[in-house]
Amino acid sequence: MTSSIKQPIIGFAGMTHLGLVSGVCASEKGFMVVCFDPDPSRIANLRDGKLPVSEPQLDELVARNAARLRFTADVADLKACDIIYVAPDVATDDLGQSDLRAINLLLNSVLDSARADAAVVILSQVPPGFTRGKQREGRILYYQVETLIFGRAVERALFPERYIIGCADPTQPLPLAYGAFLKAHGCPILPMRYESAELAKISINMCLVASVSTANTLAELCEKIGADWSEIVPALKLDKRIGQYSYLAPGLGIAGGNLERDLATVCNFADEYGTDAGVVRAWIANSRHRRDWALRTLHQNLLSKINDPVIAVLGLAYKQDTHSTKNSPAIALLSSLLPFQVRLFDPVVPATAVPNPRRHSAANELDACDGADALVVMTPWGQFRSLDPAKIASCMRGKMVLDPYAVLDRAACRNAGLEYHTLGTAA
Amino acid sequence: MLSLTSSEVDLTLPIAAEQLSKLLKSSDAVVMLSALTPDKGRDIATLMKNIAMMQHLCSALGQTGCSHLVYFSSDAVYDTAIARVTESTPASPQDLYGAMHRTREIMAAGIRAPLLILRPTLVYGVHDTHNAYGPNRFRRMAQKEGKITLFGRGEEMRDHVHVEDIATLTVRCLQQQSTGVLNMATGVSNSFHDVAGLVARQFGKRVEVVETSRANPITHRHYDVTNLIKVFPDFRFIALQDGIARCHNETTGVA
Numbered sequence: 001m002t003s004s005i006k007q008p009i010i011g012f013a014g015m016t017h018l019g020l021v022s023g024v025c026a027s028e029k030g031f032m033v034v035c036f037d038p039d040p041s042r043i044a045n046l047r048d049g050k051l052p053v054s055e056p057q058l059d060e061l062v063a064r065n066a067a068r069l070r071f072t073a074d075v076a077d078l079k080a081c082d083i084i085y086v087a088p089d090v091a092t093d094d095l096g097q098s099d100l101r102a103i104n105l106l107l108n109s110v111l112d113s114a115r116a117d118a119a120v121v122i123l124s125q126v127p128p129g130f131t132r133g134k135q136r137e138g139r140i141l142y143y144q145v146e147t148l149i150f151g152r153a154v155e156r157a158l159f160p161e162r163y164i165i166g167c168a169d170p171t172q173p174l175p176l177a178y179g180a181f182l183k184a185h186g187c188p189i190l191p192m193r194y195e196s197a198e199l200a201k202i203s204i205n206m207c208l209v210a211s212v213s214t215a216n217t218l219a220e221l222c223e224k225i226g227a228d229w230s231e232i233v234p235a236l237k238l239d240k241r242i243g244q245y246s247y248l249a250p251g252l253g254i255a256g257g258n259l260e261r262d263l264a265t266v267c268n269f270a271d272e273y274g275t276d277a278g279v280v281r282a283w284i285a286n287s288r289h290r291r292d293w294a295l296r297t298l299h300q301n302l303l304s305k306i307n308d309p310v311i312a313v314l315g316l317a318y319k320q321d322t323h324s325t326k327n328s329p330a331i332a333l334l335s336s337l338l339p340f341q342v343r344l345f346d347p348v349v350p351a352t353a354v355p356n357p358r359r360h361s362a363a364n365e366l367d368a369c370d371g372a373d374a375l376v377v378m379t380p381w382g383q384f385r386s387l388d389p390a391k392i393a394s395c396m397r398g399k400m401v402l403d404p405y406a407v408l409d410r411a412a413c414r415n416a417g418l419e420y421h422t423l424g425t426a427a
Numbered sequence: 428m429l430s431l432t433s434s435e436v437d438l439t440l441p442i443a444a445e446q447l448s449k450l451l452k453s454s455d456a457v458v459m460l461s462a463l464t465p466d467k468g469r470d471i472a473t474l475m476k477n478i479a480m481m482q483h484l485c486s487a488l489g490q491t492g493c494s495h496l497v498y499f500s501s502d503a504v505y506d507t508a509i510a511r512v513t514e515s516t517p518a519s520p521q522d523l524y525g526a527m528h529r530t531r532e533i534m535a536a537g538i539r540a541p542l543l544i545l546r547p548t549l550v551y552g553v554h555d556t557h558n559a560y561g562p563n564r565f566r567r568m569a570q571k572e573g574k575i576t577l578f579g580r581g582e583e584m585r586d587h588v589h590v591e592d593i594a595t596l597t598v599r600c601l602q603q604q605s606t607g608v609l610n611m612a613t614g615v616s617n618s619f620h621d622v623a624g625l626v627a628r629q630f631g632k633r634v635e636v637v638e639t640s641r642a643n644p645i646t647h648r649h650y651d652v653t654n655l656i657k658v659f660p661d662f663r664f665i666a667l668q669d670g671i672a673r674c675h676n677e678t679t680g681v682a
Contacts, residue, residue, distance in 0.1 A: 285515070292653045296614075299656045304663045336657045 007031065008177035011081030011118075013110050014088030014103075015042055015071070017053045017153065017324075018123060018146060022087055024058060025157035027065035029184050034081055038109070040073040047071050054323040054348050057154045075113045082177035084114050085144070087123035092257050092326075096264030098127065111139055119178045125258065127265050128198040131166055140175060142167060143194050145201040150256055151321030162188040166197025205262040206280070209254060211247040213283045216290045219250035219424035229424025230406065250423040252329035252378075252404055253291035254283075255318040260327060291329050294376055294402050295336050297421050302374050302400055309340055310397065312372035314365055315379025316346040316353055323348045330378035343368040347381055366395050373398030380405035389416040433461070438480035447487035453494065456601055459484055459535070460499035465524050466557050474523045481531040488538045495543070495604050497597065498535040500528040502548045502610065502648075513651045514546075514608045543600055547611035548650060551670065552590030553677045561619065562587055562671055565626040566678065569634040575627060579641030581620030586612040586650050589670040599659060612650035613664040625668055629675035 008031065012023035015037035027033045037043055042052065051058060062069065070077070078084050086107050091099045103124050111134075114120055121142045122131055131143040143166030148156050163182050165174065170191040173179070182189050192200070219229040229250055237244045254260055263284050270277035302309050318328035325331050334342060334354045343360040344351040345368040351361035362368035365384065369375055369392050377384055384407045392408075393399070393416040401408065401418045413420040421427045429450065436446045438461050451457065461480055463473050488496065503525035504518040520526045532544050551562040558564050565575045593611055600609070617625075620636070627634035655662070665673070 289651065289653075292657075295656060295660075296653060299660060300614075303656075303660050336660055339661060 008082035008181055009034065009080050010181060011036060011078045011084035011110075011114075013037070013075075013078065013084060013086045013106055014124070015039075015046060015052070016089040017055075017150075018089050018148060019085070019087035020046075020051065020053060021055060021058060021148060021153040022085060022123060022146070022157050024061045024065065024069065025154060026181070027068040028061050028158060030068070031181065031184075032068050033065075033070065034077055035069060035071045036075060036078055037071075037073060038075070038106070043071045043073040054321070055151070055153045056321050061154065075109050078110060078113050078118075079115055081114070081118055083119045083121060083175075083181055084110055085121045085123045086110050087146075090124050090126070090261075092261045092264075096257070096260035096262075097268075098125070098261055098265075100126070100130070107134060111136060114139075117175075119175045121178070125201060125261060126198060128195045128202075128269070131194040131198065132168070135168060142174075142178070143197050145197055145204075147201075147204065150324055151319055158185075160185055160187050162190055164197050164200050165189060165191045166194040167191050168194065202262045202265060205259050206266065208247050209259055209263065209283050209287075210279075212249075212251060212254065213286050215248045215250045216253070216286055216423075220290070220293075222424045223426050226426060249405070251290070252293060252423075253287035253289070255291075255327040255329060256324060257326040260284075291332055292336075293404060293423065294329070294333050294378065297402055298333075298337075298374060298376070301419070301421070302398070303340075306373065309373040310343065310371055311337060311340055312343045312345075312362075312368040312370075312375045312396070314345050314368060314375065314377045314384055315381055316344065316349040316351070317379050317381075320379055320381045325349055325353055328379075333376070333378060343370070343372055346379065347383060366391060369395040371395075371397050374400040374402065376402040377405065377407050380407045384408070389413040389418060392416070393418050438483050439476045441479075441483060443480075443483040444486035444490075447484065448490045451487060451491040451493060453492040455491075455493050456495035456497065457484075457488065457493045457540075458497040458499065458597065458601070459531075462499075462527070462531075464557050466559070469523060471523065474527050477527045478530060478534075481534050485534050485538055488540065493538070493540045495601065496535055496538055496540045497543045497545060497600065498532060500532050500544050500546045501525065502546050502612070504529045504532070504546060507646055507648075510647045511649045511651060512610065512612075514610055514654050541604060541606045543605050544608045545597065545600070545611055546608065547593055548586045548588055548648070550590050550593055551587050551674065553674050555590070561585065562622055562626060562667075562674065565623050566629075566671075566674060569626055569630055570678070573632070574635040574637050575623040576637045576639060577619055577623060578639065578643070579645070580638045581623055581636075582618055582645050584616040584618050584647040584649065585622075586614070586616045586648060587622065587667055587670075588613050589665040589673075592664050596655075596659070596662070599662070603658075605658065609655060609658070610650055610652065611655075612652055613667075614650055614652035614655075615664075615667070616647070616649045617667060622667070622671075625671045626675075629672060 010026045010031045011034040012019045013036045015035055023033050023035045088103050088106050090103055119140045121144050123144050123146050135141050145164035170193055222229045233248045236242045236248055263280055266280050267277045316330045318324055318326055338356055341358045342356050343362050345362040345365055351359055365387055389408055389412040399419045401413055402421045404423045406422045410420055436443050463477050504520050505512050505516055506519040507521055518529050520529050535542055549561050555563040568575045588611055623636045627636055
């Protein structure tokens with residue numbers, strides 16, 4: 001802390017992924033933090049060190065900052081706070097539509113309980129127009145864009161690229177306490193009107209989806225015409241207009257829930273205001289198409305060729321380093337493999353997440369491969385990268401490996417006699 | 428199972444509604460695959476006869492009800508200019524035959540019964556009567572003329588499905604009371620040139636594949652059959668080369 005003003009106390013309301021990670025990271029920055037959730041059992045678990053989410057470094061940070069973290073189910077405890085973030089994860093349905101009931105309840109509760117001079121900041125993902133609709137006489141209300149990434153949430157919260165702040169009037173300075181807290185992170189602060197900030201969040205995600213969709217579209221073409229997308233990506237990243245951090249890795253469509261929510265929001269607004277969202281709908285269709293790459297490849301090479309195959313699946317989470325299976329391609333694949341024997345392993349997600357009566361919950365990766373006709377690596381967990389293809393080959397009954405994210409060494413797989421399939425290049 | 432042909436119930440006649448209502452029970456599954464195909468006429472009169480056939484069926488089912496209605500439509504409901512088709516592709520027929528099937532699909536949806544709409548693509552098999560451009564006509568051309576004549580160089584890619592696969596899939600749909608829309612295609616498209624080559628190779632003698640000057644622009648058609656795979660993940664289509672060989676052997680009497 002380098003600020004000369006009194007160190008503000010920060011409150012976080014809603015102790016699911018966003019609120020918990022953000023609160024813990026605020027404590028890591030040296031602030032006293034009050035973590036509130038109306039669910040006493042959730043608070044009891046947090047006090048016992050049982051976290052409801054899995055993120056790299058999160059457990060260590062909670063332990064290290066225990067003296068600065070206060071978990072409470074009593075909303076009155078937020079009166080101690082100078083800034084209160086309202087940060088519950090907003091649930092979405094299968095179509096990406098947000099269910100705003102929980103945040104409405106929590107926000108009302110916070111607005112009723114906070115000190116009059118406290119800044120209340122909505123951190124959850126809300127549609128444009130939401131924050132202005134919540135303004136109350138005598139209340140200081142802001143909206144702050146969150147850009148956490150599942151699996152990298154702690155890193156993103158500790159070292160943000162910039163802060164995007166939605167204000168009732170962006171020409172007015174931020175409250176001192178709020179400004180001090182933001183400045184402690186050493187990144188640019190961009191105040192703007194509420195609606196711009198709410199749409200900025202969506203705009204960021206739309207740019208990411210555009211990149212991923214481009215990668216997926218061209219990777220599929222590579223698979224058909226003899227090109228290799230992995231050879232093309234470095235050339236694109238050296239182009240300054242595209243950039244080294246651009247999302248160009250092909251994948252199994254958009255997953256996790258947040259991007260899908262923004263796609264749905266843009267389509268809904270476009271329909272309401274008569275603007276063109278054709279390209280957004282094309283991204284959605286492309287995402288659904290690529291999500292089923294593994295199923296189509298399995299069907300073409302295995303399911304349509306042998307009776308009662310055994311399929312090993314490594315990874316159930318929608319991406320590495322997370323417990324979340326929201327819109328997970330692995331779960332989608334397995335829902336179409338119900339007639340078959342499947343052998344499942346994920347470092348975090350239990351096999352019971354898959355309602356297949358013929359599932360085997362494997363103890364480890366090689367146990368999953370034991371006797372399998374095909375191996376499908378559906379989540380790029382880091383630990384899978386160290387698997388030895390020769391050992392995999394010796395465990396399996398068949399030779400087929402589907403590795404969409406190129407977790408395994410392609411050449412080593414082929415040297416081990418495995419029939420290797422990945423995104424972006426022909427088998 | 429009750430198999431009705433036009434000699435027993437002529438669906439084009441109003442009396443068909445009464446005849447059918449006496450034959451059907453509410454517990455029956457009904458498969459509607461009667462239609463006057465384009466080789467019987469592409470004009471308005473044919474369209475109206477086809478609509479009348481569906482009208483009479485709907486009239487009968489309105490009285491009797493049924494437990495499951497399977498309507499055999501056609502991929503003609505899709506715009507021929509669309510190269511990649513899924514069940515989500517909007518139906519946008521470009522001719523009266525396609526418009527007829529789309530209209531009959533909507534008529535079928537008015538029946539209070541679980542409805543499955545099947546949209547087969549190009550079907551081939553020994554007993555085909557339509558003789559449409561593709562494996563069936565190629566086989567007959569090769570047999571009769573000793574050559575297969577292509578439109579242009581036969582570049583167009585199409586998906587060809589064996590009639591036995593259509594039958595097997597229909598039975599499986601009936602068994603599990605499937606509803607919704609399902610395209611009946613293999614997911615593998617081949618050029619007419621390659622199909623002609625496959626047919627030609629079945630004959631012991633040399634069959635020439637003749638190219639002609641192109642009169643129409645090239646269009647392609649591919650099916651994304653992911654939905655079919657999801658419903659029937661263990662289903663195995665008859666590969667085109669095997670299906671063509673089977674047709675040839677059945678025609679020539681080879682076991």
